[in-house]
Amino acid sequence: MKTSLIILFFCVTALMSSHAFSETAEEKGLAIAIEADLRDKGFFDYTADMEMILKNKHGKESKRSIRIKTLEVADDGDKSLSIFDTPRDVKGTAFLTFSHKIGDDDQWLYLPALKRVKRINSRNKSGSFMGSEFAYEDIASQEVEKYTYKHLREEQYQGQDCLVGESYPVDQKNSGYTKRITWTDKKEYRVLKMEYYDRKQSLLKTLITEDHQQYLNKYWRPGMMHMVNHQTGKSTTLLWKNYQFHTGLTDKDFNSTSLKRAR
Amino acid sequence: MGLEMDGDLSLQGRLFLQDGAFSGQEDASASMAANLDIYHDFTSDFSLTLAAFYRLDSSDSARSHGDLREANLLYLAENWQLSVGLGRVFWGATEFVHLVDIINQTDQVESLDGEEKLGQPMVHLVIPKEWGTMEGFLMPWFRERTFPGENGRFRSPLPVDTDHPVYESSSEEHHLDLALRYSTSLANSDIGLYYFNGTARDPVLLFSFNQAGEPLLSPYYEQIGQSGLDLQLVAGEWLFKGEALYRIGQSRSFAATTFGFEYTLPGLGDSLMDLGLIAEYVYDDRDNGWLPTIYDNDLMGGLRLSVNDMDDSTILLGVIKDLNYSSTIIGLEASRRLGDNIRLNLDASFFLDISPQDPAYSLARDDFFSLELIWYF
Numbered sequence: 001m002k003t004s005l006i007i008l009f010f011c012v013t014a015l016m017s018s019h020a021f022s023e024t025a026e027e028k029g030l031a032i033a034i035e036a037d038l039r040d041k042g043f044f045d046y047t048a049d050m051e052m053i054l055k056n057k058h059g060k061e062s063k064r065s066i067r068i069k070t071l072e073v074a075d076d077g078d079k080s081l082s083i084f085d086t087p088r089d090v091k092g093t094a095f096l097t098f099s100h101k102i103g104d105d106d107q108w109l110y111l112p113a114l115k116r117v118k119r120i121n122s123r124n125k126s127g128s129f130m131g132s133e134f135a136y137e138d139i140a141s142q143e144v145e146k147y148t149y150k151h152l153r154e155e156q157y158q159g160q161d162c163l164v165g166e167s168y169p170v171d172q173k174n175s176g177y178t179k180r181i182t183w184t185d186k187k188e189y190r191v192l193k194m195e196y197y198d199r200k201q202s203l204l205k206t207l208i209t210e211d212h213q214q215y216l217n218k219y220w221r222p223g224m225m226h227m228v229n230h231q232t233g234k235s236t237t238l239l240w241k242n243y244q245f246h247t248g249l250t251d252k253d254f255n256s257t258s259l260k261r262a263r
Numbered sequence: 264m265g266l267e268m269d270g271d272l273s274l275q276g277r278l279f280l281q282d283g284a285f286s287g288q289e290d291a292s293a294s295m296a297a298n299l300d301i302y303h304d305f306t307s308d309f310s311l312t313l314a315a316f317y318r319l320d321s322s323d324s325a326r327s328h329g330d331l332r333e334a335n336l337l338y339l340a341e342n343w344q345l346s347v348g349l350g351r352v353f354w355g356a357t358e359f360v361h362l363v364d365i366i367n368q369t370d371q372v373e374s375l376d377g378e379e380k381l382g383q384p385m386v387h388l389v390i391p392k393e394w395g396t397m398e399g400f401l402m403p404w405f406r407e408r409t410f411p412g413e414n415g416r417f418r419s420p421l422p423v424d425t426d427h428p429v430y431e432s433s434s435e436e437h438h439l440d441l442a443l444r445y446s447t448s449l450a451n452s453d454i455g456l457y458y459f460n461g462t463a464r465d466p467v468l469l470f471s472f473n474q475a476g477e478p479l480l481s482p483y484y485e486q487i488g489q490s491g492l493d494l495q496l497v498a499g500e501w502l503f504k505g506e507a508l509y510r511i512g513q514s515r516s517f518a519a520t521t522f523g524f525e526y527t528l529p530g531l532g533d534s535l536m537d538l539g540l541i542a543e544y545v546y547d548d549r550d551n552g553w554l555p556t557i558y559d560n561d562l563m564g565g566l567r568l569s570v571n572d573m574d575d576s577t578i579l580l581g582v583i584k585d586l587n588y589s590s591t592i593i594g595l596e597a598s599r600r601l602g603d604n605i606r607l608n609l610d611a612s613f614f615l616d617i618s619p620q621d622p623a624y625s626l627a628r629d630d631f632f633s634l635e636l637i638w639y640f
Contacts (some may be wrong), residue, residue, distance in 0.1 A: 088603070119495040121500060131574075
């Protein structure tokens with residue numbers, strides 16, 4: 001009798017707790033996105049060199065080298081400055097972006113031949129970034145608020161336990177996607193793979209990230225990002241080098257004055 | 264860090280579709296140009312920039328010319344920066360007509376669009392603040408505008424006597440020009456306001472005679488005060504752009520404005536191509552016989568196609584319609600990369616139904632194609 005009471009008690013608490021912790025797939029998806037974001041908080045700033053290799057379906061290649069400076073902004077999206085070194089005809093061209101958690105990002109383009117700063121339209125999220133398979137929305141600062149989420153399942157990917165979930169752009173009108181499916185590793189919350197579905201719900205692109213390295217014992221960054229467009233057969237590979245964190249960048253390195261002397 | 268050196272070499276061929284309106288004008292020309300850029304940072308806050316340019320032209324001796332586009336030292340302090348030497352500054356927002364851009368003189372022999380500029384000697388102080396950026400300019404030496412020579416196209420009916428400029432100021436080209444500018448970026452707009460006091464960059468062309476008694480045009484540079492405004496505003500898919508100026512000192516005071524929008528259609532027909540639709544208008548009150556302008560009351564429309572391919576192919580088609588006269592100007596700019604280090608540019612302009620009253624009449628027979636190959640090193 002006593003034993004069965006105890007069993008009953010356990011059953012009730014188990015039932016209650018399972019009810020209390022039974023989050024919906026949407027809640028779990030959001031929780032995973034928040035956790036991934038939290039693990040990358042506090043990096044302050046970083047600089048890195050990126051090589052972008054464009055390949056068409058015939059195997060023809062074209063390379064761009066870009067230097068990137070990023071500043072973390074408390075309570076809003078990051079500020080970033082991208083400066084082109086090659087191809088030579090666009091050397092010195094620079095993009096300044098203030099990303100925002102809510103609403104459109106602010107974006108400026110600096111054209112060195114004319115010494116001209118142009119405001120550009122960030123609504124064009126689905127547009128190609130410099131002819132690559134990465135759209136502006138893929139390279140923009142990935143703020144939690146820009147998507148809604150749904151956890152799907154857990155599965156092994158490349159020998160790692162992964163959380164698989166869908167995310168849907170909040171700005172459905174201007175995004176090129178209806179959904180993205182993300183494979184995030186359970187241990188470090190790094191995005192290892194992402195599938196992009198176009199407006200007709202068909203698979204458009206797949207992103208694979210590799211060679212992850214940890215900086216300052218906290219921040220993980222991929223050394224390689226490979227994006228394949230399944231519909232055109234074209235691909236773009238980003239190779240990241242020379243990551244440096246806490247370099248002392250401030251707001252003053254991300255304004256029109258610094259954009260005009262970017263090099 | 265350290266020394267950086269790069270540049271480009273280009274070959275340009277221009278073909279004119281009709282004989283020139285004036286005797287001796289070229290029908291076709293070839294030219295070769297070079298740019299050399301040197302940058303050196305002595306320390307993280309002190310650097311030198313040099314940009315030299317030279318062109319050799321087969322038929323217009325005035326177009327064979329060189330210039331130091333930049334030769335300046337830049338010092339970065341915690342809260343300000345100062346550059347001293349020859350520099351280049353652009354002010355403006357619109358695509359077709361650049362009304363408010365005034366610091367640098369136009370290198371008119373280089374291109375019809377007036378976007379090529381001569382290096383301006385200046386002391387340039389920049390103070391960025393949270394509420395905006397203040398800039399001050401001291402310009403101790405004036406640069407004269409370049410003009411096509413007698414054999415060149417895009418020229419006035421009489422040749423311009425660039426060897427004997429005339430100045431209103433008794434200090435001539437040594438008049439100390441001043442400019443102050445305030446600019447700021449708000450959430451969805453960029454605004455610039457300035458005041459310029461000094462020698463007008465655009466001369467009045469006075470009818471005169473040379474020593475041999477032949478008629479020609481003498482450039483006369485007056486002293487002006489000019490207030491200017493430029494604005495870029497983003498609203499969803501729309502980009503609104505505007506410029507305005509008010510100038511005193513030349514015969515009579517006048518105002519001018521240009522404004523318009525650019526609307527982008529992304530991913531044209533499920534491709535990566537973007538199509539930009541541009542519409543602008545310009546109204547300029549300067550022309551009373553003293554300072555003619557071809558952009559007095561004109562409507563402009565443009566299509567900008569960005570193919571977003573590996574070779575960065577772009578095509579820009581523009582039409583300028585004069586609302587006072589019958590004149591229409593059509594311009595085409597197409598460009599793509601060839602391989603990694605070469606760029607190919609095809610430009611064309613057509614002057615249709617140009618009215619004899621229109622200051623653009625001297626260009627009426629200058630329809631042309633230009634092909635340019637630039638090799639970057």
